[in-house]
Amino acid sequence: MVERRERARRTTMNDVARVAGVSSASVSYALTGAPGVSDELRERIRAIANELGYRPSLVAQGLKTGRARSIGLLLADISNPFYTEIAASAVAAAGDEGYEVLISHVGLGQDTDGDDDGEREAARLAAVARAHIDRYTSGLMLTSLLASDRPLLEELRRTHVPVVQLYRRVPGEPSDWVGIDDHAAAADVMNHLIATGRRHIVVLGGQRSSYASTARATGFVDTLRAAGLQPANPDQGLWAGISRRSGYERAHELFAGDTRIDAVACGNDLIALGVLDACRDAGRAVPDDVAVTGIDDMSFASVGPLQLTTVTVPREQIGRRGVQLLLRRIDGNSGPPVEEVLPHRLRVRDTA
Amino acid sequence: MVERRERARRTTMNDVARVAGVSSASVSYALTGAPGVSDELRERIRAIANELGYRPSLVAQGLKTGRARSIGLLLADISNPFYTEIAASAVAAAGDEGYEVLISHVGLGQDTDGDDDGEREAARLAAVARAHIDRYTSGLMLTSLLASDRPLLEELRRTHVPVVQLYRRVPGEPSDWVGIDDHAAAADVMNHLIATGRRHIVVLGGQRSSYASTARATGFVDTLRAAGLQPANPDQGLWAGISRRSGYERAHELFAGDTRIDAVACGNDLIALGVLDACRDAGRAVPDDVAVTGIDDMSFASVGPLQLTTVTVPREQIGRRGVQLLLRRIDGNSGPPVEEVLPHRLRVRDTA
């Protein structure tokens, strides 16, 4: 497939220079605000550029400077509203600083078993990251990290591409991160479940190779153990893909095999919504027969009759802080990695 | 804010050429598959490029060719799941053809009154579109069009930037479009409402300056009139921002002023979810006291106890066809504009 159609020629810096009767260098100085031209000339050049509808080519600029003045935001799955809410705030924050946020949908994390080793997923994430790097992105915001992404992170570090990890992270990775205390968040949920009398509690943790997921799963299980309980499902059954479908399918099986289950603690809201679907199908009343909980508190976790009990997280702040941290790195700050733990809060609604 | 940190030098085509002992031109031929090198040389160059971890600079390529091999997808509001579902399929379709989809969140359409003339919104959309153009995007997919965006569309046409309109469109605009028959979709919903005995029906249409919204509003009203009925709200009250909050606020007012309302027909699902929130607040039982309907059938319109009656639309196909049409244009096809009307279907669930 070859691109044929020719584009109308853009107005270039040379065009402006010619009309103004100056060199392109002066135009560059005048427009970027660099010293080197008189105020008077600067004004004249600005006026002409404006009149000609001149807009600098970010591509030429990028080739010259090595930076595109854009931030790449890589979302595992753009149809997970939790991440798009983070994205919206990141866009706003970056815009204030003159950066464009270019969002990519990586298409990950939806496997039903949540149990793959992440090889294929890592390859796909790396490919998308490179697509941004080859366009000279100024920096990358990553949300979909698995343990298997460590080589990619190392590659990014070697090539000095600024990176911030949002929410999820690869442990031990020396780049900035902003998120919540996953273990504590899960513990809060589990304590609530136990306090309200649940005893046959299933844990549906998320992806086995995701640090956030394992931290949550551990938080669930530790809390159960501390109360002298066990997950109602076997250890190998703790994992699920990060998707509604996965939550649905896992719950569906589980319900078929065990009628005593009285609660399902899910690693995130999306999984919990799938469990709710399964409850409806199986005719299990929520919360009377079975309690269901999530983590994230994405906006669609509470709509009209749907009122999921979950953990609320400062999404707006995650996006905003993430951009701030990244911009510091883009500006050359090379201090030690920042790990910012934001507050979370249990939100008891109608499902538990 | 200045970008300071220097990036590790990338492996360039010249590096490959030097190691292979050939000119950079030969490397270019070898790697792009162009004729001009022997099969043997081609293989040798490929091997060296591989070994060196060479990746072509898309920026340099872009500067030379005028195209970045990327498609810009501009979403009015990235937290509207309906559009992100379209986005996911567009990404998949474009990836098959070697194009990267870069998604932007424009941040539009959420005004509560849905009544602004779109001046500010048009300016914001134009700014985002230019951010893509200045990066030499191969083409643009637009989803958030209002009547006031016509100047932007004209600018794009003048500068030969291929464009496809998804779902929404500016009437009379000679660019490709793929969507549904909005008027008919609204009529289907309204007929259902009337057939099930509703008589005091409120219409909450969406943005006044959106063609899709007005087509739907007209579909609602025409169908009411044909049945000898009127909207239960005044004409000026027909409009709402494309958001849950807006749906909530409008319904909240409406419920306070009129207790006979027995149905709310909404221009899209998001608005309908807001209305459902308001019903819950006001203690109105759905569907017994009041019926609520949407259009779009985004995935979160039906979760567990939440089962919105709406119109389902082939989202996957919209994204895929949109990419196909755009790629044709990028490849230089200049045939007459294509308008592709995809099938919709009323989906009766629990709210009406």
Add this chain to the structure above:
DNA sequence: GTGAAAGCGCTAACAC
């Protein structure tokens, strides 16, 4: 079949 060289539009030395 292969290489030299021009140039895409811009920035940043450096010279004047």
Add this chain to the structure above:
DNA sequence: GTGTTAGCGCTTTCAC
């Protein structure tokens, strides 16, 4: 204070 110039990394004519 202003202009000249050398690239950034690639594609593409044009010679050989």
